[in-house]
Amino acid sequence: MAGVGMRDIKRKIKSVNSTKQITKAMKLVSTAKLKRSRDRLEKVQPYFETVNDTVQDILKGADNIEHKYISERDIKKSLYIVITADRGLCGGYNINAIKKALEDVKDKEKACFIVIGQKANGYYSKREYEIVGNYLGISEKPEYRNAKEIGALALKLYKDEKIDEIKLVYTRFASTISQVPEMIKLLPASKQKDEKPEEDEFKYVSYEPSPGVVLDYLIPKYIESTIFGALVESAASEQAARRIAMENATDNAQEMIENLTLSFNQARQAAITQEISEIVGGAEALK
Amino acid sequence: MASTFHLEIVTPDRKFYEDEVNMAIVRTTEGDVGILRDHVPTVSPLSIGVIKIKKDNKILTATCAGGFVSIDEDKAIIITDAAEWPEEIDIQRAEAAMKRAEERINEKSSDSDVFRAQMALNKAINRLRVSKGE
Numbered sequence: 210m211a212g213v214g215m216r217d218i219k220r221k222i223k224s225v226n227s228t229k230q231i232t233k234a235m236k237l238v239s240t241a242k243l244k245r246s247r248d249r250l251e252k253v254q255p256y257f258e259t260v261n262d263t264v265q266d267i268l269k270g271a272d273n274i275e276h277k278y279i280s281e282r283d284i285k286k287s288l289y290i291v292i293t294a295d296r297g298l299c300g301g302y303n304i305n306a307i308k309k310a311l312e313d314v315k316d317k318e319k320a321c322f323i324v325i326g327q328k329a330n331g332y333y334s335k336r337e338y339e340i341v342g343n344y345l346g347i348s349e350k351p352e353y354r355n356a357k358e359i360g361a362l363a364l365k366l367y368k369d370e371k372i373d374e375i376k377l378v379y380t381r382f383a384s385t386i387s388q389v390p391e392m393i394k395l396l397p398a399s400k401q402k403d404e405k406p407e408e409d410e411f412k413y414v415s416y417e418p419s420p421g422v423v424l425d426y427l428i429p430k431y432i433e434s435t436i437f438g439a440l441v442e443s444a445a446s447e448q449a450a451r452r453i454a455m456e457n458a459t460d461n462a463q464e465m466i467e468n469l470t471l472s473f474n475q476a477r478q479a480a481i482t483q484e485i486s487e488i489v490g491g492a493e494a495l496k
Numbered sequence: 497m498a499s500t501f502h503l504e505i506v507t508p509d510r511k512f513y514e515d516e517v518n519m520a521i522v523r524t525t526e527g528d529v530g531i532l533r534d535h536v537p538t539v540s541p542l543s544i545g546v547i548k549i550k551k552d553n554k555i556l557t558a559t560c561a562g563g564f565v566s567i568d569e570d571k572a573i574i575i576t577d578a579a580e581w582p583e584e585i586d587i588q589r590a591e592a593a594m595k596r597a598e599e600r601i602n603e604k605s606s607d608s609d610v611f612r613a614q615m616a617l618n619k620a621i622n623r624l625r626v627s628k629g630e
Contacts, residue, residue, distance in 0.1 A: 256506045259573055263566045267539060353508045353577075417540035418526050426541040427564060430575075437508060 215480065218473040222466055229462035235298070236455035242349075243385070243448035250382065250445045257438030264431040267414070267424070268398060276421060277368075278428040281397050286319050288341070288363060288372040290395075290436065291333075292379045292443040293326035294348050300457075302380060302388065302450035303328040306443075309390040310378040321372065323359060325440065341366065349444055356437035364429055367396055375432075379439035380446035386453060388446035393439075395432050501533040502571045503549065505558070505579055512579045513558070519550040520572060522565050529565075531572050538567045542576065544618045546626055557582060559626045561619050578619075585627040594620035 268279070289310045293303045307329055314320040321339040324330045326348040334340055342362050347355045366372045375396040381389045416423040503520050505513040520531045523545030529538075541564045549556040563576030597617035601610055
């Protein structure tokens, strides 16, 4: 009977509709969260940028300084710090960051990970990568002391020569509609390739009390602040990614409802037509 | 007016201060340093102490919980973990922190703990001193 098909469609519409309501609510929630994390990002950015600029400035002038954090070593093992979210439903956000790190891993034995967020933790541990540290439940609202802990752990491993380089993978917040996974090398500290042309002019900078002491202090600080900046930026990216994912889901649900309503109406029409022809047919037969 | 330079103080959670000032005094690990315009470019770590800023014959004081300063001819940037104006200091919290740190030092656990407690104690004492306007 056509009635059964109609009931099925009706049930389907109802279920899609409730899914739509959920995704819509989630979109609203992440919009609000996005605003908060963006405000935070704006507040944090000056610090993060100033530290970065200052360290870059110093490294530019420090070509001849020998220091444990600057000198290159043979790379026997690399540490990747990967920042993802604790929760899914945010499109490609998590997997893009995870893949970005894996692109760089050539030998499974030579890589270990510090993971931030449930998603990266699950992914890497399931595939039996070596995880030296995991930080769960902080990615949505990172604090400076989290970055400090992560930085201290990474530095300790580096000092003990358990690892020979540190790379950080995070998601850059390019705009509300575009987030790009990025990888930066933290240690050994080196000049980043920047767009600005190098100034040839030599500038004398004095380091009090000595370049070594300044770098001893500055490099851990640089790592901490870079990790912190990356955490905050990733948090904003997560919310932006989720907002877009949920917006798309809501749109898709809407489209689905429209299609289903159309087929529901068609089925209804067909049922009515059939009924009429049955009645007419019955009346004809009685004549 | 005397010559000025651009001073910026940034902390992890905000841009604490940004203005043209006449002079700034900061406590580096090597001792107090006064910064005027056309200072030789210098980079130096800061210890826990006070930042004094002189602008238009007024002197502003702020706490500084360690960090570093990068000085250029016409610009100085102070990067610190925390900075506060005297009126922003939470005296009760600083006192509690001082007590906690003292207890930890007296317990004499592992070395790093004592070191951290000592740092916390210094920060708390520094805050209390600044809040009292010393």
